[in-house]
Amino acid sequence: MKNILLLKEIYLEAFKNLGSAIVKNYFKIFSWFCFVSFIIVLYAFLFRVATGFAFD
Numbered sequence: 001m002k003n004i005l006l007l008k009e010i011y012l013e014a015f016k017n018l019g020s021a022i023v024k025n026y027f028k029i030f031s032w033f034c035f036v037s038f039i040i041v042l043y044a045f046l047f048r049v050a051t052g053f054a055f056d
Contacts, residue, residue, distance in 0.1 A: 014027075015027065
C-alpha cells in the first residue's frame with residue numbers, strides 16, 4: 001500500500017506546476033496510455049510464459 005501511495009504522490013507532483021491546461025491534459029492522457037500499454041505487454045508476456053510458448 002505504501003508503494004501505491006508513493007506512486008500516486010509522484011503522479012500528482014509531476015502535473016502540479018505544468019503550464020497550460022492543454023499540455024497538462026495531453027501529458028496525463030499520454031502517461032495513462034503508456035501505463036495501460038505496459039500492462040497489456042506484461043499480460044501478453046505472462047500469458048505466453050504460462051502457456052508454454054517456445055521462445056527460440
